[in-house]
Amino acid sequence: MSLKIIPVIMAGGKGTRLWPLSRSSAPKQFIHMMGDRTLFQETLERVADPALYEAPIVITNQDFRFLVAEQAREVGLSLSGILLEPVARNTAAAIAAAAFFLTERFGEDAILQLLASDHEIDAGESYRQAIELARKTAETGKIVTFGITPTEPATGYGYIEQGDALPSGAFRVKRFVEKPPQDKAEQMLAAGGFYWNSGIFMCSASLLLSELLEFAPDVYQAAKEAVAKAKTDLDFARLDYDSFARSPDISIDYAVMEKTANAAVVPSTFPWSDLGSWDAVWKLGEKDEGGNVVLGNATVVNTENSLILSRSTHLAVQGLKDVAVIASEDAVYVGRLDEAQQVGRLVKQLAASKATLSLTETHKTAYRPWGGYTSLLQGDRFQVKRLFVLPGKKLSLQKHFHRSEHWVCVKGTAEVTIGDTVTYLRENESLYIPQGELHRLFNPGRIMLEMIEVQTGSYLGEDDIVRISDEFGREKS
Incomplete structure (x- = not known):
């Protein structure tokens, strides 16, 4: 009888090519792009x-730990574990840590499937x-990759060339090909036997670890120690910083896949996209009679083969062709679809300027384990926010040294602690929290609590906070 598969989901990336929707604090896997569900x-x-x-194991970083837990809760799925990377070390170290972690729980014979959290798959x-074919092949001692049947000579993907057939029905990997120029991609499609490298693979934990030990011993040892010294924090396992940081910064492709003699490929025809750029989103989207993909608040006139997407302000687009127009709460991107792969360069330029750095890092809406907030207005010595608190959740017991706060309840019921006093606020009721006073906000109801918060003071940064007690184990905001 075949063993169940242990999914290992990589969710730590901070992609920039889908800016302005994707930011370093809320990358594409955690944002709503084309439907009710995020890619994660x-x-x-x-x-x-x-x-x-x-149940899957998710490996992510410190910044995304509550996003992972909350989004899993929203879809009603339990997790076998959430591993927190203390520092970015590419995919080899992350996968090695996950393999050691799951071996402790499921044994060395466990079959793992590595998945990216930001791919679109039918x-x-x-x-x-x-x-099923990949599992059958993995059980024979192979590291199985999923090769996607190409639909065009794409230059944004790596390729896999298939070799001899295996008894399971899969094929040996003859070679991996880096992202090719256009003419080489066309030649490979014409020749046949080449597939897009999906970045999905399956194998036993014991084989993966033995191959890492042979081809990347520094990665192996660093990951082994990081898991052995990991600390449990709520539902998370924090990998040991010093151990994990000693790992080389290398991908699993370079560390193992291009060196092992046990690589196999399963040719796969299911629709797949890594959604790595706005042109990929356009190709995947449902098009109108003009070839446009229109998502969110937009009106389009005399426009062809374009992607128009807005999460906030209403976009009116007229007389354009082959462009992407993307609006977030605080930024708009306009560019040609055939230059969509270059958005990362634009983001680097924005990040290099103090005036625009924040546009690459955070959205006006920030998510927290208790809900989140949207920054509505900011001026000299004041700021206005909309707070939204999930049912049954509470903020930390805290105080601020440099600001006072005025809270107005606009939806739901709030339980507010100020000093030793507990007050209940209902819609259209308000109160004042003096500077330096201990306070806490709790949603005791069954619907989302919404509050308007007006901050006044000499400093309004998120780091002006002292937590006395916090059910989420946080030290800072």
């Missing part, structure tokens, strides 16, 4: 079949067939 939530749902999968029957 769609990934969770692909591995939700209990007949095929165990998980239909062809996907299920590819998974």
Whole structure:
């Protein structure tokens, strides 16, 4: 009987090519782009079949720990564990740590499936067939990659060339090909036997660790020590900083896949995209009669083959062709779709300027384990925010040295602690929290609590906070 598969979901990336929606504090896997689910939530749902999968392990970084936990809760899926990377060390170290972690829980024979958290995949029957073939092949001692049947000579993907057939029905990997220029991509498609490298693979934990020990011993040792010295924090496992930081910064492709003699490829026909750029979003989206993909608040006139997306202000687009127009709460990007791969360069330029750095890092809406807030207005010595608190959640017991706060309840019921006094606020009621006073906000109800917060004072930064007690184990905001 085949073992269940342990999904390992990589959710720590801070991609920039989908700016301005994707920011370093809220990258593309955690944002709502084309539907009700985020890409991370769609990934969770692909591995939700209990007949095929165990509960997944997610590896992410400190900044995203509550996003991971909350988005899993929203779709009602439990996790086997959340590993927190203390420092970025590319995919080899992260995957090695996950392999050691799951071995402790499921044994060395466990079959793991590595998935990116930010890919768009149609998980239909062809996907299920590819998974079953990959598991069958992995159980014979292979590290299985999923090769996507190309639909065009794409230059933004790496390629895999298939070799001899294996008894399982998969193929040996003959070689990996770096992202090619256009003419080479066309030649490979014409020749046949080449596939896009999806970055998804499957193998036993014991084989992966033995290959790491042989080809990347520094990665192996660093990950082993980081897991052995990991600290449990609420539902998270914090990998040991010093151990993990000693790992080389190297991808699993370079560390293992291009060196091992045990690589296999499963040719896969299921629709797949890494959504790595705005042109990829346009290709995947549902188009109108003019070839436009229009998402959110927008009106389009005399425009062709374009992507128009707004999460806030209403966009009116007229007389354009082959462009992307993307509006977030505080920035608008306009560019040609055929230059969408270059957005990362633009983001680097924005990040290099003090005046625009924040546009690459945070959104006006920030999410916290208790809900979040949207910055509505900021001026000299004042700031206005909309707070939203999930049912049953509470903020930390805290105080501020440099600001006072005025709270107005606009939806739901709030339980507010100020010093030794507990007060209940209902819609249209308000109160004042003096500078330096201990206070706490709690939503005792069953619906989202919404508050308007007016801050006044000499300094309004998020770091002006002293937490006395916090159920989420945070020391800072």
